[in-house]
Amino acid sequence: MSTLDVPTIIAAGLDDWRPLVHSLHARFRTGDFAQGLEFVVDIGAAAEAANHHPDVKLTYTHVDITLISHDSGGITDRDLDLARTISDLAGERGFESDPARLAIVEIALNAQDKDAIGPFWAAMLTGDANAYDGEQVTDDTGQVPLLWFQPTERRNEAPSMCFHLDIWIPVGQLPSRIEAGVAAGGRVFDDSESPSFVVLEDAEGNKACLCTVMDRS
Template identity: 35%
Template sequence: MTYVESGVARIRPQQFHESDGVEEWRVLGEGACAYFRTGSFTTGAQLVQAISELPDLGHGRPDVDLRHEGVTVRLITLTGDYYGMIEQDVELARQISAVARRLGIPADPSAVQTVQVTLDALSGPDVVAFWRALLGYQDRAGSPEDLIDPHRRGAPFYFQQMDTPRPQRNRVHVDVWVPYDQAEARIAAALAVGGRLVTDAHAPSHWVLADPEGNEACVGAAGWTEVKPSRA
């Protein structure tokens, strides 16, 4: 279902993936990401230049990370009351992929991921205020339990409400968002080196894992569901 608020037509991750021409992209958390293997900084700069020349970027102007070996592009829309994906992101993703193909630059959907830090808190507002000030972050539009880097460089922080103290279990953990078609392989790799599966009750939305000493982490796959990871 597409819904409109404040003049912006929002879309869900599944809608994005079901669209034609975006097969090289993967939704991670709220945004769509693609990675293009350039092999050199010069080629990567050419790709970034070509993306900058696309017409009508509008709300969907991309975040671009240029490195020697490749370029990561992330599509996320920020308005006064929204932080997520919109219909225009689909068309922009198509255009960016077309530019890369024209330049002969291959995409690697398996190479994208995002990381989120989750803190459990008894007094959410007090804890959020501390981390907001310490990190220089800001509230995420429409989600007071989230803090985001206003420059979209650092990992977001999510604050999960606790009802009672939990002294024998960690209260900070990492959420790792991976492409929906890479989640099971990433989990298998973690289990193979001594990790354990805490629960897969919410799969294929997310899985809760723990390292050999019990520190927890979540693997989230946002391709086909709307549920955030890590709410264990």
């Protein structure tokens, strides 16, 4: 099944859900653990019926859900269909979504030769060098954030190790998140690629990149 582009996903009208990186996300406020657990059971039954299974995280106050078609490498119609079903289940229980609180954090590392260092970082983070796939380090268990390698021009001297955070947020949250960062003492370093991403820095020059799915292939 072919993956869907961002305009198609947004046009689907899934008000509870937001695309972040290559997957679809929602958070539903359930109020307490018992109600959340019952909701997760509902989701499990729907997933079994659809033969398509989301990642689900249950906490005391909310349930987080991630949908992706792993065999296709992105969001497909299967994910949209199951998202609608889950939203209907939440509506039946009176649960409201909280898309403004959705986020994914990635770690980026400047690299002149990612293949030379990727297996090392995979081994450090996951214990398995094969977790490096040629572009990034991923952890199927979700215990560590994704690490990807920012291409850096080769120089005669070795570069200083340089990490930065990529914080993926819903498109509509970009202006308020920038405002919050500036109000907290930061400044906008580069907004030339907005709304795809905007780079901010703190008072000592440490940088973070606010990322959205807009204007991406």
